[in-house]
Amino acid sequence: MLCNICKKNDATIFFKGIFDNQVVKINLCEECAKKKGIEFKPELSLPEIIATLSDLGLPIVTENKKTVKCKSCGLAYTEFKERGRLGCADCYNTFESYLAPLIERIHGKSKHTGKKTAPTTLESTGYEKEGLSQQISLLKKQLNEAVKSEEYEKAAELRDKIRELEKKQ
Amino acid sequence: MILGALAKQEINWLKSNPPAADNVQEDGIVMSSRVRLARNLSNQPFPLRADRILQLSTMDKVVSAVQSINLLSNAYVHKLNDLDKIDRLLLMERHLISHEHASNINGGPGLVFTRDETISIMVNEEDHLRMQVITPGLSPKIAWKTLNEIDDGLNEKLKFAFHPRWGYLTACPTNIGTGMRVSCLMHLPGLVITNEIERLFNGLTRVGLTARGFYGEGTKPLGDIFQISNAVTLGKNEESIIDDLGKVVNSIIRYEKGARQKLLKDSLKEKVEDNIYRSYGILSFAKSIETEEAIQHISKLKLGLSLKMKLAVKLDSIDQLIFTIQPAHLQEIVGRELTAEQRDATRAELIRKSLIN
Ligand SMILES: [Zn+2]
Ligand SMILES: [Zn+2]
Numbered sequence: 253m254l255c256n257i258c259k260k261n262d263a264t265i266f267f268k269g270i271f272d273n274q275v276v277k278i279n280l281c282e283e284c285a286k287k288k289g290i291e292f293k294p295e296l297s298l299p300e301i302i303a304t305l306s307d308l309g310l311p312i313v314t315e316n317k318k319t320v321k322c323k324s325c326g327l328a329y330t331e332f333k334e335r336g337r338l339g340c341a342d343c344y345n346t347f348e349s350y351l352a353p354l355i356e357r358i359h360g361k362s363k364h365t366g367k368k369t370a371p372t373t374l375e376s377t378g379y380e381k382e383g384l385s386q387q388i389s390l391l392k393k394q395l396n397e398a399v400k401s402e403e404y405e406k407a408a409e410l411r412d413k414i415r416e417l418e419k420k421q
Numbered sequence: 422m423i424l425g426a427l428a429k430q431e432i433n434w435l436k437s438n439p440p441a442a443d444n445v446q447e448d449g450i451v452m453s454s455r456v457r458l459a460r461n462l463s464n465q466p467f468p469l470r471a472d473r474i475l476q477l478s479t480m481d482k483v484v485s486a487v488q489s490i491n492l493l494s495n496a497y498v499h500k501l502n503d504l505d506k507i508d509r510l511l512l513m514e515r516h517l518i519s520h521e522h523a524s525n526i527n528g529g530p531g532l533v534f535t536r537d538e539t540i541s542i543m544v545n546e547e548d549h550l551r552m553q554v555i556t557p558g559l560s561p562k563i564a565w566k567t568l569n570e571i572d573d574g575l576n577e578k579l580k581f582a583f584h585p586r587w588g589y590l591t592a593c594p595t596n597i598g599t600g601m602r603v604s605c606l607m608h609l610p611g612l613v614i615t616n617e618i619e620r621l622f623n624g625l626t627r628v629g630l631t632a633r634g635f636y637g638e639g640t641k642p643l644g645d646i647f648q649i650s651n652a653v654t655l656g657k658n659e660e661s662i663i664d665d666l667g668k669v670v671n672s673i674i675r676y677e678k679g680a681r682q683k684l685l686k687d688s689l690k691e692k693v694e695d696n697i698y699r700s701y702g703i704l705s706f707a708k709s710i711e712t713e714e715a716i717q718h719i720s721k722l723k724l725g726l727s728l729k730m731k732l733a734v735k736l737d738s739i740d741q742l743i744f745t746i747q748p749a750h751l752q753e754i755v756g757r758e759l760t761a762e763q764r765d766a767t768r769a770e771l772i773r774k775s776l777i778n
Binding site for chain 2: 340341351360361362364369390
């Protein structure tokens with residue numbers, strides 16, 4: 253089996269990606285894997301999967317996605333791309349259209365069929381009052397830092413968010 | 422250091438002859454089974470985006486919910502920030518917390534665990550709750566039954582983040598859906614010696630399973646011990662995830678047994694026995710030994726026992742030994758901090774003693 257990237261060497265490292273409900277086997281030679289910083293590991297971390305899929309012509313992030321932020325926790329899609337972690341349950345709504353194909357690639361399926369939570373849990377927007385004041389104090393700290401480091405655009409954004417949250421209190 | 426008593430306690434989930442295992446215990450090949458669920462509280466940012474104060478309030482909520490559950494009525498509750506480094510490491514060595522949780526010093530990491538260590542809940546790891554049940558041998562169904570009850574009980578008090586299409590929501594999209602990981606801790610020296618282990622790993626990937634190291638995700642294998650677990654959490658229900666893993670684990674047991682048969686063939690037998698007796702010799706006489714080397718040799722003894730070699734040890738105590746010789750265990754047992762050299766000497770002494778008995 254030939255390596256998917258160089259298409260010259262024999263592939264020795266295999267893993268599974270999922271695209272349009274089809275399992276796509278990704279085969280890399282050791283050399284290309286090393287170049288991509290993938291060691292032989294039985295399992296790849298999410299950022300590695302994202303990186304590798306992008307290299308194989310399955311782009312995941314396009315320019316306009318970079319600016320989208322979650323209203324509840326402030327996470328930007330680019331931050332998710334770097335760390336592979338979402339910030340809150342609402343992120344799944346905010347980034348739904350971007351996450352859907354990724355989730356299908358990871359799991360090969362797109363619908364939960366297992367246990368369901370007690371029905372009261374279904375609505376999930378905004379924070380409980382209790383967490384609100386803590387959230388505000390956290391944002392204020394970030395605001396100070398942003399002002400100190402002269403990131404005025406970010407500061408303005410944080411200020412607006414603090415005002416918004418203070419209204420809810 | 423306040424967890425000395427725990428370090429001296431035998432690990433319950435390693436004890437052989439599980440009361441009602443799904444399948445018969447197979448030569449100590451499957452050491453234990455574990456089921457883990459990831460859950461998050463709705464309407465709160467995940468721990469990685471919550472400050473310490475918010476994390477501590479999550480901990481309070483979980484602890485108060487825990488109090489309403491009978492199975493957890495005798496559980497210990499720890500804020501990990503109140504424990505020193507050695508205590509936290511001890512909890513990791515006993516597979517009660519992950520490596521990340523043990524090293525999280527900025528947030529508000531917490532742990533709830535029962536006295537027999539069967540049930541534990543990590544609070545504020547990358548998800549608000551990571552709850553697990555560990556049982557001896559191949560018994561994931563038993564573990565799931567208990568864990569399912571605890572999940573139901575907690576859900577009566579706590580609102581979990583749940584998406585109509587994607588199920589339980591987690592910080593990392595690789596865990597959404599059931600939020601469930603089932604794993605078996607397997608001793609596979611036969612497949613390692615016969616060089617078949619990498620082929621097995623490639624095969625696992627194809628059936629939606631994955632192999633992890635001794636301490637779980639992102640850690641390396643020690644002493645030919647691997648955690649085999651499901652890779653996919655969405656689109657299959659909990660029972661079929663467990664059934665599918667069980668089927669594969671049963672065939673891995675067959676492969677491992679086949680590999681061990683090969684080791685008994687003439688051409689290999691002498692070499693393998695020589696190897697095992699050398700390990701026995703080192704463990705019996707060494708005055709100083711590092712953790713990794715010790716586990717490698719103990720793993721050989723475990724193999725030797727299954728090949729019916731005459732070695733003055735029991736399978737049960739061998740499994741316990743793998744855990745008690747780890748660095749934090751040694752320090753908790755002697756009750757003080759030790760340098761690396763002191764640990765190596767203490768470890769060698771502990772092993773020598775346990776081989777004589
Ligand atoms: Zn290549
Ligand atoms: Zn969010």
